[in-house]
Amino acid sequence: MTQPALDTSPPVSDEIRKTTCYMCACRCGINVHLKGGKLAYIEGNRDHPVNRGVLCAKGSAGIMQALAPSRLRAPLKRTGPRGSGEFEEISWEEALSLATDWLAPVRAKDPSKLAFFTGRDQSQSFTSMWAQGFGTPNYAAHGGFCSVNMAAAGIYTMGGAFWEFGQPDWDRTKLFMIFGVAEDHDSNPIKIGLGKLKARGAKVIGVNPVRSGYNAIADEWVGITPGTDGLFILSLVHCLIKAGKVDLEYLGRFTNAPVLVNEDPNSDEFGMFLRGEDGEPLVIDRATGKPAGVLAEGVQPDLAGQLRRAGVTHRTVFQQMAERYLSEDYAPEAVAARCGLTPARIRRIAAELARVAFDEAIVIDQPWTDFRGKRHEKMTGRPVSFHAMRGISAHSNGFQTARALHVLQILLGSVEVPGGFRFKPPYPKPSWAHPKPHCKSTPGQALDGPHLGFVQGPEDLALDDQGQPARIDKAFTWENPMSAHGLMHMVISNAHAGDPYKIDTLFMYMANMSWNSSMNTRGVHDMLTDQDENGDYVIPRIIYSDAYSSEMVAYADLVLPDTTYLERHDCISLLDRPICEADAVADAIRWPVIEPDRDVRGFQSVLVDLGARLGLPGFVNDDGSAKYRDYADYITNHIRRPGVGPLAGWRGKDEQGAGRGEPNPDQLDRYIENGGFWMEHVPEEAAFYKPWNTAYQDWAVEKGFFDKPAPYLFQLYVEPMRKFQRAAEGLGERQPPDHLRDRLKQTMDPLPIWYPPEAMGTGNFSPSQSDEDAEYPIHALSQRPMAMYHSWGSQNAWLRQIHGRNPLYVPTDIWVANGFAEGDWAQVSSPHGAITVPVAHMAALNPHTVWTWNAIGKRKGAWALDNDAPEATKGFLLNHIIHELLPPKGDGLRWANSDPVTGQAAWFDLRVRIEKVPAPAEAQPVLPPIASPVGRGPDVVRQKVRQD
């Protein structure tokens, strides 16, 4: 029998255009293959620093996003009632005139009446500049409901956290611990890294209530009870300190462990650092036995230093830590049950960390010089590393838990050393090198400075002259002093309540706030549609920009349709959230690899246009004419500081500028020629010890990350937190309201603590209280599937076949106790309400926890799906039973369902009870369908570019 003739070498495509993916937040490089100008195939870019050629399911399905029937087609003006989804298509001129007519009077009279929140924005250095020019203090992106606890705790502790700030040393680490993760936060790099560890046979420990994804391949799975990670980590700290398994040399040289702290409770300076006349914290110099500035040249700081001055005893941060964590309160026997673990398991992990860190240390023959002028012949590494993201941070104890994890890494001496955790330039950058928040709004003027930043004490809070919150989201107030990313999740409820004030226009971008990105989803619908006694909407105007027909679109008065990611310019900038690797500084662009076939515009170009129409500073020339043609023009020509612009590569007339240089009109072309990104390697001498390494500091100045060398120490003890405690104790001019004093004293501890997540409901922060809740005994979580990014994936014909349903996964004991069988349904109740959902059994799950996939459930009418799509009939959100406020406490007050330090949404504090119920026709609650502004998708998808 003869085989058919087969062409095994067909042409692949006519052209490859290289740009940056946006199917999630990971920002991989992609090769987009075109045939006859049409999208044919997407694969990873092998040269790209983020993904090195590989690509996840979302990235490969980008073609279905670019062709999705849910894409908005033209600007929309609301014709029906809010929430109906009834719109008429209008021209861009009409849309932009309308927006200008609404916004110009707001700016002239009171810019703070505009709340501008930009969701999953990757252009925050640009959108914040627009908001600053407008003059409103009310700007942030989505970090407040994502992972600000991890980011802020990292910045305050050591100058950066995970993901965009740094990564494990995948090539050298020997023991890797990963705590609860949202998969898109460094998606492909973590998978690449895990693959490297597996190939080398290095050990992986997964800490997560759910054993899926990365935890499935972990050598050791720690199925911890949600919200107790901090207690577990502090127990590891207890074991390590007790055994002396901490890196004393590292702690003495590179952290504030040797800094002297006032220990006299009767002193006004209690808990503050002892400082020299120049304000520098003091240590005892082991060489002289005398106090000296901690950063001074040649000083050998003493971890065991003590100093009595003016009758006040000062001891080191390290001595305070030893005393606190040696307490038997943190012994494995004391905490294991609460964590859902055994004492033996905690000890085993602590012992393994100690063994690998100290017995398997790695040494690299690379001399370097530290900031005190001491030359080191070698680089010594502690090859244990960690990664964590939203799983541990989306709790009301998430900031302190993330702090505990960063402190654990530092105690082991494993940060910025070979085999440990490594920062990615331009990080690390300590909290005081970041801006402070600004909130002074003046009619017709720009804001007095950047909105977001890192407070160093009560004096930096965003309060008005009466001490009231200056921002609509109450960021940087006594309720959440260190809310570095703002609180987008509180904007709608605060605006509706007129607390702290009413607004005129809510302007949002790329965040599905009427669905999966809000707590209390149905309540949010009521707030968005509520009318006053005159029949006017309580939130008078809503402008929304999105590329797709999301649930939020229906609640806008004016919709500005964005392009897909393949049709636009973007810059992934060093001014913002760059794509760097530990060994390289890098930035990247998106560019229109295909042209839109609809009347849509990139949102950033729309802001450029609106900025010019409104005459915003930075968007107009002196003569009032538009400064930039579009976003691409801004990317090329904007200058942030002398020589520093949005993109670092090919700057200057000679195109040789790397980091610094004048604008180059051909810069975007150079990026395109180079595959959509620019990268420069960190010199080998500068590869580790970045905060203290003179070679790195000099290189960073050359690249424009900062303007002069700025070495600093890791902050085991965060003194600014102590300043808030002092205010709560009655010291200082700015004083908190009385009802928050006790909470501030408890939660703003300058050394890591753990308190139960329930503390925010009960006001009882004691770690030893029972977690038994007879009424709501079960923890409930959601997690994002690897093949989906928030609500986007379900509109994708390929991805929705992978994750089209989201049962509630129930552990064995609860499954059996309820007599569940396959196909059953359960009512899931919280203090806030109930939902009825399909259940499925899962054994590899913490026995007190149920969970489901995030954002699979859809509202009928959204995303161009049929009304009988399983996402709309069987899919569900936990959001319905999570409220943005906790139930009233004994004093009648309701605290926000947020972390008290940063305001991060405490999604994973949810407690529920479940009971078997007869199967309803659809998951409950069923909401009325919304009209689709884009119709419905076709029955058949047969994607193939035919070439004639």
Add this chain to the structure above:
Amino acid sequence: MTSLPSQPSLKKMGLVIDLDTCVGCHACVVACKGWNTENYGAPLADKDAYGAEPVGSFLNRIHSYEVTPEVGPAQTVHFPKSCLHCEDAPCVTVCPTGASYKRVEDGIVLVNESDCIGCGLCAWACPYGAREMDPVEKVMKKCTLCVDRIYNDNLPEVDQVPACVRTCPAGARHFGDLGDAESDVSKLVAERGGFDLMPEQGTKPVNQYLPPRPRDAWVAEEDDDTQIDVLAPFLAPVAEEPKGFFGWLDKALERL
């Protein structure tokens, strides 16, 4: 009925899939869909693509299983599955038209779509469920091992591998000649104890799976009080009381 090649090919191109490393991310599933909808044969169609019962043809899918061992917690295994390009491929011999065939030169099992009548016998015959009827074209679809990539001179050499292998973020998929004992994939199989899927079916699959390494090894050790704890010295307290700790600290600092 259709014949297999009279002699098995010396070259046996296939995949080695590492179950120790696969995180179940579905990257391979979608990269495969993307490449193969644009290339070999009819596009991989999706019916009711935005509706109640979306049904599309995929050449590779991930299945997830739970395993509950006698000791230790339950485990999750992600199991990618596609055609295993069997030596004794029952899907070929059952084909009434000769559309299904096994290539003599490299052992790849293919469907010649122009001869396929969509009878579905091959899908019934395959013990692995690795073949899917395209819901629109009504021809049988299966993994081609990206026969239009692996010999494709229009691709750089490094990219002449199946789309699933090129994209796998964790590096859990390997491609090569399993007929050559000296190939990297054969060595990997030997080293890691690679196994045939369902050997009792007698299909002699070319593709190999690498087993998950033992998980949760510490659990048994932690539960066993009779064992000597070799790690105990690493947590031996330097002192029993905080005061003693500071004494130790002083001495330790002296040694630095």
